[in-house]
Amino acid sequence: xxxxxxxxxxxxxxxxxxxxxxxxxxxxxxxxxxxxxxxxxxxxxxxxxxxxxxxxxxxxxxxxxxxxxxxxxxxxxxxxxxxxxxxxxxxxxxxxxxxxxxxxxxxxxxxxxxxxxxxxxxxxxxxxxxxxxxxxxxxxxxxxxxxxxxxxxxxxxxxxxxxxxxxxxxxxxxxxxxxxxxxxxxxxxxxxxxxxxxxxxxxxxxxxxxxxxxxxxxxxxxxxxxxxxxxxxxxxxxxxxxxxxxxxxxxxxxxxxxxxxxxxxxxxxxxxxxxxxxxxxxxxxxxxxxxxxxxxxxxxxxxxxxxxxxxxxxxxxxxxxxxxxxxxxxxxxxxxxxxxxxxxxxxxxxxxxxxxxxxxxxxxxxxxxxxxxxxxxxxxxxxxxxxxxxxxxxxxxxxxxxxxxxxxxx
Numbered sequence: 001x002x003x004x005x006x007x008x009x010x011x012x013x014x015x016x017x018x019x020x021x022x023x024x025x026x027x028x029x030x031x032x033x034x035x036x037x038x039x040x041x042x043x044x045x046x047x048x049x050x051x052x053x054x055x056x057x058x059x060x061x062x063x064x065x066x067x068x069x070x071x072x073x074x075x076x077x078x079x080x081x082x083x084x085x086x087x088x089x090x091x092x093x094x095x096x097x098x099x100x101x102x103x104x105x106x107x108x109x110x111x112x113x114x115x116x117x118x119x120x121x122x123x124x125x126x127x128x129x130x131x132x133x134x135x136x137x138x139x140x141x142x143x144x145x146x147x148x149x150x151x152x153x154x155x156x157x158x159x160x161x162x163x164x165x166x167x168x169x170x171x172x173x174x175x176x177x178x179x180x181x182x183x184x185x186x187x188x189x190x191x192x193x194x195x196x197x198x199x200x201x202x203x204x205x206x207x208x209x210x211x212x213x214x215x216x217x218x219x220x221x222x223x224x225x226x227x228x229x230x231x232x233x234x235x236x237x238x239x240x241x242x243x244x245x246x247x248x249x250x251x252x253x254x255x256x257x258x259x260x261x262x263x264x265x266x267x268x269x270x271x272x273x274x275x276x277x278x279x280x281x282x283x284x285x286x287x288x289x290x291x292x293x294x295x296x297x298x299x300x301x302x303x304x305x306x307x308x309x310x311x312x313x314x315x316x317x318x319x320x321x322x323x324x325x326x327x328x329x330x331x332x333x334x335x336x337x338x339x340x341x342x343x344x345x346x347x348x349x350x351x352x353x354x355x356x357x358x359x360x361x362x363x364x365x366x367x368x369x370x371x372x373x374x375x376x377x378x379x380x381x382x383x384x385x386x387x388x389x390x391x392x393x394x395x396x397x398x399x400x401x402x403x404x405x406x407x408x409x410x
Contacts, residue, residue, distance in 0.1 A: 003206035004199035007107055010063060010116055012189050012200050014070050014109075020141055020372075021058060021362050023050055024066035027075040040081035047085060048092025051119045052127045053135035053143040055099050056151060058358040059121035059202075060137070065114035074112030082106065085115060094128040121358040123161045126151045138351075151340055157356075160335055163314040164216040164357040167205070168228065171213040175228075176221040180263060184367055201363050216359035219313060222261045231319035231334075233259040234269040234304070238276055238324045257319075262308055262360065266369060269304050269322075276324055295329060295405045299383035299392075303403050306376045307333040309364055310356055311401075318399075329405045337396040346394055349378045 018024055025046050028035040047062060054060035064085065065075040075082070084091075086106065089099050100120040107116055126148060128134050136146035178194060185197040195211055198204035203217035218228040225232045236258065237244075240251040258269045277293045277300060293300075307320045312335025321332040337343065340354045351372070355361040364370040371379075384392055384405065393404040 004196040006103065006105055006116065007109060008192075008196065009200055010107055010109055010114065012192070013061065013063065014066060014072070016188065016366060017070060018068065018141065020137060020365060021054070021060040023060070023062045023141070023143075024068055024070070025050075025062060025064050026067050026073060027065050027077065028073055037076050037081075040077055040084045044085050044088035044092060047088035047115075047117055048129060049135050049143050051089055051099055051101075051117055052093060052129055053137045055119045055122040055127045056135065056146065057121065057137040058355045058361060059100075059119055061103070061116065061118035063114055063116050065109075065112060072110050072112050072114065075115055076113075082115075089117065089119075092129055094130060094132075097125065097127055099127060120165070121161070121355075123158050157339060160312040160314045160356055161338075161358075163312075164214065164219065164359045166215050167212045168215055168218060171218055171228070173211055173213075175213070175223060176217065177223050177261065177263075180261075181221055188366060201359075201366065203359055203363060214359060215313070216357070216363065218261075219360060220262050220363055225259060225261045225264075229313065230316055232261070232265065232313070233257055233319040234265060234272075234308075234322060235319055236269075236273055236276065236322045236324070240326070242325050242327050244323065244325075262364070263369070265308055266305060269308070270301055273300065273304070273322060277329075294407050295389065296383040296387045299380045299387075299389075299405065300329075302376050302380045302383070303331050303405070305370065306380070306403075307331050309361055309370060311335055312356060327407055331403045333401045333403075334399070335401065336398055337401055343394045343396060346377045347381075349381055351375050351378060 013022055025043065027038055027043060029038045030036050043064060047064065050062040065073060067073055077085070086104065089101055089104060093099055100122055102118040102120055103116055105116050107114055126134060128148070134146045134148045134151060135143050136151070138144045173195065181194040181197060185192050185194055189197050189200060195204070195206070198211070198217055199206060203214045203220065205212045219225070219232060222228050236256045237252050238254040240253050245251045256272055258265065258272050260268055277295060278291045279294050311320055311333040315334040318334040320334065323330045323332070335356065338354050338356055341352060345352045361370065380392060384390070389408050390406040395402045
């Protein structure tokens with residue numbers, strides 16, 4: 001087994017670049033050729049605000065001594081200033097709160113000192129700065145003020161929000177699809193190893209007893225997903241008519257269940273669903289046969305991805321359901337919307353988001369399976385409208401979140 005050194009972790013982070021989960025900050029200011037060290041107090045403020053914002057969103061990290069383009073320029077400050085900046089996670093946060101810190105370290109990279117801070121997503125409370133302000137990351141990767149009341153957590157969300165980061169006893173590297181992990185390692189961290197890749201992604205941790213895997217690692221990469229989660233699946237039902245009947249009137253034409261780890265599920269579920277959506281085949285002006293679909297392909301793919309990435313995996317007895325009626329398609333995801341987001345927020349299409357499964361979302365985003373987090377619903381609505389379909393219907397109760405597409409002639 002190989003433990004990922006912190007210096008390697010930081011180099012990998014610089015290689016991957018800034019994202020929803022990562023921010024670089026320079027320790028210098030001024031015009032080119034006349035740079036001078038920034039005030040330690042200002043750097044400390046940046047650190048405090050960023051960490052509070054990350055903890056209130058999906059977790060993340062800030063590295064001081066790195067320019068926006070990834071250039072390592074280092075931190076030139078003296079010991080007194082360094083001590084002030086290293087204590088920013090405490091000095092700038094409400095004195096009654098303690099951030100869920102993962103790392104707070106000074107590290108030398110390429111002979112230059114950088115400061116590395118990483119924080120987990122908070123699951124039990126909303127974090128505030130010392131002056132009472134609440135910060136959050138927005139869709140533009142910015143640290144911005146937020147409304148405390150809006151971010152209050154409901155107690156019954158704690159289990160679902162923390163599920164994907166829990167470590168699983170007995171799970172080992174051999175339980176994963178190692179070819180999939182190796183491929184992603186090659187694409188994202190060329191020259192690294194699967195063990196180090198998993199640690200870099202935050203879904204595994206090296207301990208005295210060996211590599212420990214989280215539920216996120218198993219959901220994403222397991223060879224036999226049913227061993228670890230009985231309902232990591234999508235059930236696709238084709239129904240005759242506009243309502244699902246029971247008993248002697250049971251009107252389900254076909255009932256398919258697609259299973260697999262999340263990378264498999266994303267591809268396989270679309271492969272299974274796509275034929276059901278084809279209405280006809282037409283001969284185009286370019287002399288090619290082209291299938292006509294009941295709903296725009298982009299909207300359907302995005303809706304499936306959204307369901308897979310954001311469903312409540314702590315609801316182990318339920319899976320995602322896709323119900324194809326004569327006039328509509330319903331995609332039902334286990335778990336209600338989080339208390340920080342409403343149906344109205346999603347319909348506003350302003351990229352507002354909050355990831356229930358922060359670790360899973362991070363891996364899918366980093367591997368480019370997902371695009372910018374928070375933009376999925378906007379792409380769904382835009383695709384439907386551009387193809388002259390009705391606006392999708394969103395609904396959330398205490399058990400399910402449902403997205404409904406309507407056929408163009410209904």
